[in-house]
Amino acid sequence: MAGTAQKPEVELLPVTQEDLPLIAEGHLAAFPTFYAPLEPSFKLPSHEIRVQRFTHRLFKILSRPDTLWTKAVLASGPEKGKFVGLAVWHKPGAPVVNPKRRWIEGAAEESEEDKQAWEHVDMEAWEKVWTEWDAVRARIMDGKDHWYLCPVWVVPGYQGLGIGRKLMQQVLDLCDAREPPTPVYLEASKEGKPLYEKLGFEVVGTSDYVEMVRWGKRE
Template sequence: MVTTKSPKQRRFAPGEVIISEVTPDDLKSLAEGYYASFPARWFDSIEPAHLRAEEDVRVARFAERMTPWISEPHTRWTKAILSPSSPEYSASDPNRVIGHAGWLLPGRTRCKIMSFWRRDASDALGWREKMGWSREYEDELWSGTDLKSYQGSLLLWDKVREGYLCGVGHWHLAPLWVVPEHQGRGVASLLLQDAIKLADEENPAPPMYLEAMRDARPIYEHFGYRGIEGEGEKFAMIRNPPDGVEVREKGK
């Protein structure tokens, strides 16, 4: 997923944005960026006002839920930050994450299709035991979320992905975001290019799959993704589709 663009600004020059791997120290900034970047209608459905905690609590809970993600094998979690060479670099906040891409890699998706965003991923992947969380503590981490709405969407997306790619190792993108003030400036392209370069070095190049909002499709199409014909056609996109997966023409 990626969000809509902000008003037109200059694109970043080469070297102004640094793409690197996420560390545990980045998780708070990642959570802040996630809440800043996605549209209000998304949060209204999964974190409705009557359940929603204060912003600092929401950020802390989400950062904690992400903690086990970045140590899982066969994943790639990347961040975009501003280089000191950028005129917009802030010495007071030098490591602020302005964009993020999270990928599940073929070594994982070949054997199991499960989005890390799902509530039941913790049970399936043993995160509670790994992190030393009690069940009560983990329930608290999710207490601001409408789990029926939230889990329902993710289960549907995984069901659709499994129908197309069960047993096929692929790159799965979830999520991709750029903070509003830097959208439309080339950051999302850099995050995508980082992964595409690595995927295309494999022989044969594996499929790359994602779920995208309608207004985000053009950037993915620019990098070779196409909408899928059939179940999930409103959100599913794929690059390097395997035999039997039908895709739409660019712009359709």
């Protein structure tokens, strides 16, 4: 299947805690240049420990009631059940604080394991990225309830086969079922921007990861 132009049959399912190690691997593979300056090479542990720590941090986000996690898995064939994509969303009404931030108002006190999960991360650089993105999102959305994509990715070999679009459409359909439709906000990579434009998003910012909003469904 991988590397072919045939569109696979895909099922969307909720993410479970057992999926998180694979998701940690997928995040690091999908956004290597993003994470590199936030996790300096001189501080990096082994890849196995790096994934374990990221898995722990992801569990803290998965357990939050204001996030929605959806995985795409192959629905048929010899690799039925194979994980091929992910979308993570911040729900409407949640504070404009990126869920990847280390310190979130109201969070429980950190355990020793929590602290160890951040040992190799440049916290000044980490918080700077998210606080700047949060400030731009707060300004653009100006108190409007909205969904926030953070992020979506598809496993290499299955990209360009409609899986990312299907992951996006799950929430876009929820947005369009409301009157007026609920806006959706995201920061797009250069690779992802064309897909988002096809789904009705418009550019509203100028960052390297360009800010985009879908205000409502296309007529």
